[in-house]
Amino acid sequence: MKAGIVGANGYSGIELIRLLMNHPSIELEMLVSHSTKGASISDVYPHLSGLLDKPLEDFDADKLAERVDVVFFATPAGISKDLLPECLKRGLTCIDLSGDFRLKDPEAYETWYHHAPADASLLNDAVYGLSEVNRRQIEGASFIANPGCYPTATLLGLAPALKDGAIDPGSIIIDGKSGVSGSGKQMVLGNLYCEVNESVKAYKLGTHKHLPEIEQEIAALSGETHPVTFTTHLIPMTRGLMTTIYATMEKGYSTREFLQLYERYYEKSPFVRIRPIGTWPATKEVVGSNFCDIGLNVDGRSRRLTIVSVIDNVVKGAAGQAIQNLNIIKGWDEQTGLKLTPIYP
Amino acid sequence: MKAGIVGANGYSGIELIRLLMNHPSIELEMLVSHSTKGASISDVYPHLSGLLDKPLEDFDADKLAERVDVVFFATPAGISKDLLPECLKRGLTCIDLSGDFRLKDPEAYETWYHHAPADASLLNDAVYGLSEVNRRQIEGASFIANPGCYPTATLLGLAPALKDGAIDPGSIIIDGKSGVSGSGKQMVLGNLYCEVNESVKAYKLGTHKHLPEIEQEIAALSGETHPVTFTTHLIPMTRGLMTTIYATMEKGYSTREFLQLYERYYEKSPFVRIRPIGTWPATKEVVGSNFCDIGLNVDGRSRRLTIVSVIDNVVKGAAGQAIQNLNIIKGWDEQTGLKLTPIYP
Amino acid sequence: MKAGIVGANGYSGIELIRLLMNHPSIELEMLVSHSTKGASISDVYPHLSGLLDKPLEDFDADKLAERVDVVFFATPAGISKDLLPECLKRGLTCIDLSGDFRLKDPEAYETWYHHAPADASLLNDAVYGLSEVNRRQIEGASFIANPGCYPTATLLGLAPALKDGAIDPGSIIIDGKSGVSGSGKQMVLGNLYCEVNESVKAYKLGTHKHLPEIEQEIAALSGETHPVTFTTHLIPMTRGLMTTIYATMEKGYSTREFLQLYERYYEKSPFVRIRPIGTWPATKEVVGSNFCDIGLNVDGRSRRLTIVSVIDNVVKGAAGQAIQNLNIIKGWDEQTGLKLTPIYP
Amino acid sequence: MKAGIVGANGYSGIELIRLLMNHPSIELEMLVSHSTKGASISDVYPHLSGLLDKPLEDFDADKLAERVDVVFFATPAGISKDLLPECLKRGLTCIDLSGDFRLKDPEAYETWYHHAPADASLLNDAVYGLSEVNRRQIEGASFIANPGCYPTATLLGLAPALKDGAIDPGSIIIDGKSGVSGSGKQMVLGNLYCEVNESVKAYKLGTHKHLPEIEQEIAALSGETHPVTFTTHLIPMTRGLMTTIYATMEKGYSTREFLQLYERYYEKSPFVRIRPIGTWPATKEVVGSNFCDIGLNVDGRSRRLTIVSVIDNVVKGAAGQAIQNLNIIKGWDEQTGLKLTPIYP
Numbered sequence A, B, C, D: 001m002k003a004g005i006v007g008a009n010g011y012s013g014i015e016l017i018r019l020l021m022n023h024p025s026i027e028l029e030m031l032v033s034h035s036t037k038g039a040s041i042s043d044v045y046p047h048l049s050g051l052l053d054k055p056l057e058d059f060d061a062d063k064l065a066e067r068v069d070v071v072f073f074a075t076p077a078g079i080s081k082d083l084l085p086e087c088l089k090r091g092l093t094c095i096d097l098s099g100d101f102r103l104k105d106p107e108a109y110e111t112w113y114h115h116a117p118a119d120a121s122l123l124n125d126a127v128y129g130l131s132e133v134n135r136r137q138i139e140g141a142s143f144i145a146n147p148g149c150y151p152t153a154t155l156l157g158l159a160p161a162l163k164d165g166a167i168d169p170g171s172i173i174i175d176g177k178s179g180v181s182g183s184g185k186q187m188v189l190g191n192l193y194c195e196v197n198e199s200v201k202a203y204k205l206g207t208h209k210h211l212p213e214i215e216q217e218i219a220a221l222s223g224e225t226h227p228v229t230f231t232t233h234l235i236p237m238t239r240g241l242m243t244t245i246y247a248t249m250e251k252g253y254s255t256r257e258f259l260q261l262y263e264r265y266y267e268k269s270p271f272v273r274i275r276p277i278g279t280w281p282a283t284k285e286v287v288g289s290n291f292c293d294i295g296l297n298v299d300g301r302s303r304r305l306t307i308v309s310v311i312d313n314v315v316k317g318a319a320g321q322a323i324q325n326l327n328i329i330k331g332w333d334e335q336t337g338l339k340l341t342p343i344y345p
Helices: A011-020 A061-067 A080-089 A106-113 A120-125 A131-138 A149-164 A210-222 A255-265 A315-330 B011-020 B061-067 B080-089 B106-113 B120-125 B131-138 B149-164 B210-222 B255-265 B315-330 C011-020 C061-067 C080-089 C106-113 C120-125 C131-138 C149-164 C210-222 C255-265 C315-330 D011-020 D061-067 D080-089 D106-113 D120-125 D131-138 D149-164 D210-222 D255-265 D315-330
Strands: A002-006 A027-032 A070-073 A093-096 A143-145 A173-178 A201-203 A229-234 A241-248 A272-274 A292-299 A304-311 B002-006 B027-032 B070-073 B093-096 B143-145 B173-178 B201-203 B229-234 B241-248 B272-274 B292-299 B304-311 C002-006 C027-032 C070-073 C093-096 C143-145 C173-178 C201-203 C229-234 C241-248 C272-274 C292-299 C304-311 D002-006 D027-032 D070-073 D093-096 D143-145 D173-178 D201-203 D229-234 D241-248 D272-274 D292-299 D304-311
Touching: A002 A011, A002 A061, A011 A027, A011 A315, A027 A061, A061 A080, A070 A080, A070 A315, A080 A093, A093 A315, A106 A120, A106 A210, A131 A149, A131 A315, A143 A315, A149 A173, A149 A210, A149 A241, A149 A255, A149 A292, A149 A304, A149 A315, A173 B173, A173 B241, A210 A229, A229 B241, A229 B304, A241 B173, A241 B229, A255 A272, A255 A292, A304 A315, A304 B229, B002 B011, B002 B061, B011 B027, B011 B315, B027 B061, B061 B080, B070 B080, B070 B315, B080 B093, B093 B315, B106 B120, B106 B210, B131 B149, B131 B315, B143 B315, B149 B173, B149 B210, B149 B241, B149 B255, B149 B292, B149 B304, B149 B315, B210 B229, B255 B272, B255 B292, B304 B315, C002 C011, C002 C061, C011 C027, C011 C315, C027 C061, C061 C080, C070 C080, C070 C315, C080 C093, C093 C315, C106 C120, C106 C210, C131 C149, C131 C315, C143 C315, C149 C173, C149 C210, C149 C241, C149 C255, C149 C292, C149 C304, C149 C315, C173 D173, C173 D241, C210 C229, C229 D241, C229 D304, C241 D173, C241 D229, C255 C272, C255 C292, C304 C315, C304 D229, D002 D011, D002 D061, D011 D027, D011 D315, D027 D061, D061 D080, D070 D080, D070 D315, D080 D093, D093 D315, D106 D120, D106 D210, D131 D149, D131 D315, D143 D315, D149 D173, D149 D210, D149 D241, D149 D255, D149 D292, D149 D304, D149 D315, D210 D229, D255 D272, D255 D292, D304 D315
Parallel strands: A002 A027, A002 A070, A070 A093, A093 A143, A173 A229, A272 A292, B002 B027, B002 B070, B070 B093, B093 B143, B173 B229, B272 B292, C002 C027, C002 C070, C070 C093, C093 C143, C173 C229, C272 C292, D002 D027, D002 D070, D070 D093, D093 D143, D173 D229, D272 D292
Antiparallel strands: A173 A241, A201 A229, A241 A304, A292 A304, B173 B241, B201 B229, B241 B304, B292 B304, C173 C241, C201 C229, C241 C304, C292 C304, D173 D241, D201 D229, D241 D304, D292 D304
16 A cells, blocks of 8 residues: 655654554655655655655645555645645545644634635544544544544543543643644744753643644533633653643542543553553653553542543654554554554653 | 751752852851761862852751851751751741641641651741742741742742632642752652653652642632642753642633732732733743742633743742742841842743 | 563663564563562553563573573673673573673773673673674674674774774774763762753763773774773763764875765665765664764864764664674574664654 | 843843843943844843843944943844944944954955955954953953854863963864754754754864864964864753863873863963863853863873863853953953852752
């Protein structure tokens, strides 16, 4: 099977390359990058020299249709909504890592992304690719809206409790912490080393694009629509993302009972690991891998559950989950090409 | 006025040295360090060579009484409860940066600190040195329990809203993020560079020593006793501490109205700076200084207030506030020796 | 083929585990760790949970002989010299990642390592496992002294020029820069986050254990014995090692001619990559992989050649090269299990 | 005395602000920043809010002449050569932190800086402000070319040995390591957090602008002109700069004798600290201060001296030395406003 990547020059693109080079059933055939077209990928990224010397090409739906079977879009917001339909039309399997097709409501997209939305029918066709939760719908799909990094960690952390009715969906507060690669290679002051290093910064309170996505999917899981409180923080590290989630309990479970609930829910999900009682994950323990590690703590006094969920934002939060979704679509073992041991230390 | 430091070898001790060297009315006279006694401070800390070449001495209450007027205890938990009373007896002004005298309830101390508590009457005598909130009690006091780093950022972030009755004290959730210097120079695996770097870690959920301290002082501010939810995270940076605080509103203030409330409350407090609407602080913006910077955000949909509060954990969270308290005790300008511009970048 | 690791708890041990799990012809059978015996490896290292749940056992040469074919020693200096001979005797292939068998001269070992040396005949038997340089001797060997991290980067950077006689071996100056994982998990002040972070430190000038190893192998490459100047620096990063090497030229080559010389020398060495003229490597470009990337610059005015050589210290500088050596011993493709794309960013 | 800063928005500018706010005899009167004119400095840099709320203005030589006595230029290369003469003409004392007036040879400037040079006579008038070496010429001067960061660390490290004739000036090799603030706030890929973090990178071999400056001043110190080898490396830290310098000895001094030579040379220079035998400085030990710390090591076998010299690149390497020079010009105590204890940890 042959694959193309649109937006190969960004950090999600380059991670797709790393992971797809390791995938036994996929051949990387076409790399598209508007900004660096003409160059070889290994000129732009010397770490690939001797490993992959493909040229970066301009976007051309016909060429993609001719040469590949699946296209990954690792583009900034506002790009794939125009380009991806061209590929869908030509019968290609499309996996979009941007936010362009995640929100079912076109108006919400316009409000949060400040772009004209894609066609409502297309938005409807896109399957929200939270692999562990939507596996059924992903099987056999041909068009995936790959979840954002914060929503991935958050929703995997919430799904078992919400499905069980064990927590109040109206009480959810999400405190997110992300490494800098989440903001990509954007040339903005806030991404400069000297501005980020030795600092934690709270940003975009109440305005982060991932907020409506999280609310939409919490509603899908719980059957109820509620506003959630969501705060994001920039952490001085390259990779890694944690969400610490707070919710009021509806059922009087102990930590141990919650852990059992989670273990059961993720029994057939090799990429989700539940931590033993009294321990919580560090982002370092998943870096380089497709794992989502989850730790729990019940505070009986306040009847609140605290959930700590970590991922590598460019793997499970982007490129890894995209490939996991392709594996599911194709009926391959979900872990194909993704049996990656975290890099430690 | 002459000062001594007990625990001069730790990170709070060394910061007391940096700040006191800059104080016009205090002379550093005696440095006590059990673990490195005999050495000169500039042998242990070459950054002080040429600046301060004092010897490190063993603890001796009589010598302290002879040579100094005020003693700062920058010792690990469980030390000052035994040593400090010896200094008090001898008429010395004592400022304790450890947790030994912060909890008014001896049993709570035993439960959370796993040491035998100090005498209940001594615990009662200690004034909780949250400068901006307890200025009155601090004036003229001779024995200060200096607040912990997480409580300082948290309580300064909550005080105006709690005093006003604008938030529900039973709804408070505190998500703390601290640089590594908060854990001191302890030789434990979790403080090694390779374990901390490039990682965020949640730790001590429900068991952090600062939890009862925060609850005690929230009760003092609000007049009500409630359990709070408090989660702490280790951030890969040396200095800096942020608490992101979530609470349900009792009054329907807008963000702007909350900002005005905070501006008013801290009108005469030069070390607390309130951020303009739509902006939130980064820890980097206070590093090296005694500032606590606070940003606010109201989410009208969920009726929740989010408070972002940052300090330099070794300055306002330890040594700086200790000196601020001494300034208040002595009736000096609160900013004496503490007019420090944050180091940026 | 079955493998055992002695010293599985250290950073080289844990990296051997990561890499061997990825090796198609090797099965990890026995993990030895004196300090953490009894525990499961995934208790000590949660990043391995769900991937490898083997127990950590005490050293037992008989058990090793029974259960494995090859033993990797990832132990601190002064351990394998006693344990490894027990395994050799029992017919096991032994690869030592410590410094115990690298120096041919027992007295030199005693001088630099402050331990009693191994038997001189054993020292003679050990093949110095600098894969690209000593491939012939490694083929079919059963006992490898795996090179140190600094020597690996340095000697790969020097070999083509020395073999050609293009530089004066008496003029060599090596400026080394290493990430903190090179110093392992040792519980010493200098490995604490707050001591290392935001700092470069020069250390062990003239006394680093890797100095005699480098001199020994430069002599082997050039046929002449000279003292070299070698300075090491600690860099605030976890992985990565660079040596910047300075030497006076004996032949008037241009940078381009040197690059051709190096390209030719490493033509059949897939793990060494030579950078195009005018570019030099960053350690980040090899992290997670077994590559050694080399850049060159001739300064015609001073007749000096500058060589910049980078590796991941725990891969090519330790675990990766050890496996590469095993591949060579066994006649397998040198890259078996080691086709690792560097993790970027 | 009133001061203006041209280029107040950059990292050297902001450090000048921090230091001048602490200077008892200088009042900050005018901040010039072309790129952010109109804004208040505390809008651009929230860490200054409540401390300094001055507007950023456009450059205007007449206004400067009216309002200030001394102007600091903290501008990128190629700016002050045009603006500074306007201020000189109007009788202002000018201290240029850029490279525009450091090279005495106009052609060299053109070659290395790729700009048209300033007038030769102006270049001649500028006093090279290496405070400890050129104190005499600085006294009473009105126009200072403040040294670059690499040259400052390098030349202070070399001066005593060169003046003594103890090393061969033709043998000098300089291995430089700098934190990222040295490259300023430039919006280039190489300054992005994800590109710099967890990496050491060698850059600009043989082409760094500081090379001709170093050669010019070595010639001034030694009386001989030689090419030096100079390699620069980017280190993942914000502040701090180290040069490790290698030279062949002309005199058979021991390390101890060299240390004495250096102690004597810097006897009256409070900002240069010589480390005791067997110890070498870390950049962390000078961060935030105007110190240059130097350690030495003689390798008798190779007859080479290794010099390790560290500074805070934005203090002694820029803003601090600029103020030190103003102090010398004015006949004030050299340390006025600069008695800064390094921030540790």
